[in-house]
Amino acid sequence: MTxxxxxxxxxxxxxxxxxxxxxxxxxxxxxxxIITGRRKDAIENAAAELNAIALPADQTKLADINTLTAEVAALFGKIDILVVNAGISKLTTIENATEELFDEVINLNLKGTYFTLSKFIPLLNDGASVILISSSSASKSIPQTSIYAASKVAINAVMKIAAVELAPRKIRVNSVSPGPFATEIMKKTGLADARMQDFIRAGVPLDRLGHPAEIGQLISFLVSDAASFITGAEYLVDGGQSLNK
Structure with a gap:
């Protein structure tokens, strides 16, 4: 244990x-x-199960991010670990993309991530650790994922620049890029039925979907002192799926 x-x-x-x-x-x-998210009931229920603190916030709204930083500052003053995980995946071909869908994905995945990091930098203790959740889609060219993939490519770029900017304060910034994991996002994107999951697994050399706990364990290591020399790195966790071009 860490x-x-x-x-x-x-x-x-x-x-x-x-x-x-x-x-x-x-x-x-x-x-x-502290956990946060847009759905107040879901966040509060999860916090009760975890013995965590619930602070509802919509990461697409700068006003909510500002309120969140103020609440966290009032509770703790500073924090040591920031994991920016909130995101959404919506599928569309480039030809059929709409401005509404584009804005929905970019506003949460990129704008929300960017400004959550930006506003929390003053609250990070020197020597803190930041993890941005990206995606293996940033390394692949999968049809209908152009908007989602673009948002995740951008997150990896922000991560590397933040790692350089925050290095003088010994704050480490890394990203984790999950591939196919058995999570709620699969249900939301219509990928949860058995035939689709069999199809996905067929493209994964390790022949299974990932378990969310595996990402949790990796992040626990990355934010610990055991990873004190790791910054500006992207961790691709996809069971080898990206090897199948």
């Missing part, structure tokens, strides 16, 4: 999937965890 005792962590999109699993892992390793 020792995170005395550390304070904030996880966006913490009520399900990778965010929930990460919160569970950090709490198991001693951290005090």
């Amino acid at each position: 020792n995170l005792k005395g550390k304070v962590a904030l996880i966006t999109g913490g009520n399900s999937g990778i965010g929930y699993a990460t919160a569970k892992e950090l709490i198991a390793n001693g951290a005090e965890v």
